Structures are given as structure tokens and as C-alpha cells.
Amino acid sequence: MGHDVETLKGRLPLLEYLRRQNWTSRRVGRFEYVGLCPLHQESRPSFYVNTRKDVFYCHGCGQGGDLIRFVQLSRQASFRQSLAYLDPEAHREATGIALLQQAAAFYQQQLDHYPEALEYLRQRGLHDPSLIRESRIGYAPGGVLRHHLTTQGHSFSVLREAGLINAQGTDALYQRIVFPLYQDEQIVNLYGRSIVTAFAHRFLPGGKGGLYAWEKVRCCSEVILVEGLFDYAALRQAGFSNVTCSLGTHLNADQFGQLSDGPRVVYIAFDDDANQSGRQAAEQLAHRLAAHGISTRRVLLPEGQDPNSFFVGGGDARQFQSLLEAAEP
Numbered sequence: 001m002g003h004d005v006e007t008l009k010g011r012l013p014l015l016e017y018l019r020r021q022n023w024t025s026r027r028v029g030r031f032e033y034v035g036l037c038p039l040h041q042e043s044r045p046s047f048y049v050n051t052r053k054d055v056f057y058c059h060g061c062g063q064g065g066d067l068i069r070f071v072q073l074s075r076q077a078s079f080r081q082s083l084a085y086l087d088p089e090a091h092r093e094a095t096g097i098a099l100l101q102q103a104a105a106f107y108q109q110q111l112d113h114y115p116e117a118l119e120y121l122r123q124r125g126l127h128d129p130s131l132i133r134e135s136r137i138g139y140a141p142g143g144v145l146r147h148h149l150t151t152q153g154h155s156f157s158v159l160r161e162a163g164l165i166n167a168q169g170t171d172a173l174y175q176r177i178v179f180p181l182y183q184d185e186q187i188v189n190l191y192g193r194s195i196v197t198a199f200a201h202r203f204l205p206g207g208k209g210g211l212y213a214w215e216k217v218r219c220c221s222e223v224i225l226v227e228g229l230f231d232y233a234a235l236r237q238a239g240f241s242n243v244t245c246s247l248g249t250h251l252n253a254d255q256f257g258q259l260s261d262g263p264r265v266v267y268i269a270f271d272d273d274a275n276q277s278g279r280q281a282a283e284q285l286a287h288r289l290a291a292h293g294i295s296t297r298r299v300l301l302p303e304g305q306d307p308n309s310f311f312v313g314g315g316d317a318r319q320f321q322s323l324l325e326a327a328e329p
């Protein structure tokens, strides 16, 4: 029994369970999150989750414990009932993660076999094989994943639930460059960039997780924030190691919590698009971060450019460095 409990908790961390119950939180330390208590009514957050110890504590109602304790309290269930309730949840969680890993590995193997995918990467200025490998970038040609995963023993319904195939039974990602998205070293989603024009960006169901490759930059005193993964790749290739990506201009609560979890300067390098949306989003984000004591600089790219097109168009690291130095608070 004790062993089973540990296995279950290992498969389903408390924070992950709470997020699935739509608990929203703010990161306040390396292993600590805070949000409104799901166990009692309150207007100011006093419910803390420690991800290293995998426990919670509420300073409002004084309740605390592990995942099973939380389920006992929130569902008014016995210990045994809570375990019985959690077991399929934990199983589904483990299956989902394993599936994403297998899908990502399969897509990674495909990349070299499709000249159109390599050509697309080349056009976007991504040529460093070690960066491509390190980022586990792959290619979803479409029409092959379902067969691959079902021969590995996964059922249609499991694939469907993970969003890897759609209701018609075809692969959800089709002719897309694939970036696996990691959080705490676990794949949480796949991002697919179409190499043909329609519907450029696509994620599987579920959240986009935290900031891309955040663990590499969280200790940097200066961080460059971009909105797209090709911007990220272009900067990394140009030698900027302190880059992260929000996958869009809207930061979710986790991403905002990461950026504001300690003193740092954030260089916001969103796209300079014709409709000004990138610029407006950068301004709003700068205001919100300032309210949390984080300094920001807005990197002004040449008109109509993003960091990716800046480098593809011939810009170099020295020129981008000048943009960083000229960036305004």
C-alpha cells in the first residue's frame, strides 16, 4: 500500500492535480506557488504548494498535507476512497506524458527524412544541428503518427484524448515543424509550426506550460523575452544564451510568475508588426512587471521585423546587441 501511494504521487504531482482542477497560482520561490485556497473562502491567496516536498499548506484555514490529504479534504472522502479516485487520474496522467514523449521522439526521427522540413528550417535561418538536436525539434509529416503509436499498443481513444489525432482519426499535426514544450523536464505539450501557410501555429489541447527553456535562464540577471520559438532559435544561434520564449504575447500565470520570481532585467523583444499588437503587448507586460518590481527594456526592432526575420535578413549578433543597449525602459 505504502509503495502504491508513492507511485501514485510520483505520477501525479500535487501541483499538476491542482492545475487540472483549474487552480491558478503565482510562483513565489524556486519550489513554491501561492494561490487562493480551494478549501475555504478567501479573497487573498494564502494557499501554498511546495513542489519539492509535494505538499500544501494554507495559512488561512490551517490545513496542510499531501495530494491524498488534499483529496480527502476537498472531496470529503476517506483515505481509501481518495486513493481509488486518484488512481485512474494518475494513470491517465502517466499515459499522457508517455504518449507525448513517444510522439516527440517519433517526430524527431522524421525530420531528416523530409527535405521540405529541412528546407523550411533553412529558410527560417535555423541551421545549427546541435541546437536542433538539443531542442529536440522534429517534423510531423502527417498521416504517419497514428499508425506508429497504435502499433506500439496505444488505443485510438488514448490518442484522441491526448489530442494527437482528431475526431476523423487523422494526425492532428500535419506538415508541421514540431517543438516539444517541457516543464520541470516533462513534456507538457507539442507546438507545431506549419511549413505551408494555413493556420501557422498549433498546440495540442492543454496549456503551453511555463516559459520555454526557463531552467536555462532563471538565474540570469538579464533575460531576453521573445514571442516565437523561431525568434528564440535565431537568438540562441547568434550566441545569446539568456533567451526565453512565451509562445505568444500573452503570458499565462505560470510564465508571469517565473519572470517575476526574483530581481532581473527583462528585455522584451516582441514582433514589430504592422497592427502594433506586439508593441502594445510589450507595453502592457512592462507595466505589469514593473508593478512586481521587475525592470524591463523594450527592444525596438526595425519596422515590421521580429528577432527571427532580423537575423534571416542579414542582421548579426553585434547589431542585435546594439538594439539591446539602445532598448528603452
Ligand SMILES: [Zn+2]
Pocket (backbone or CB within 6 Å): 037, 038, 039, 040, 047, 058, 059, 060, 061, 062, 063
Ligand atoms: Zn484554506
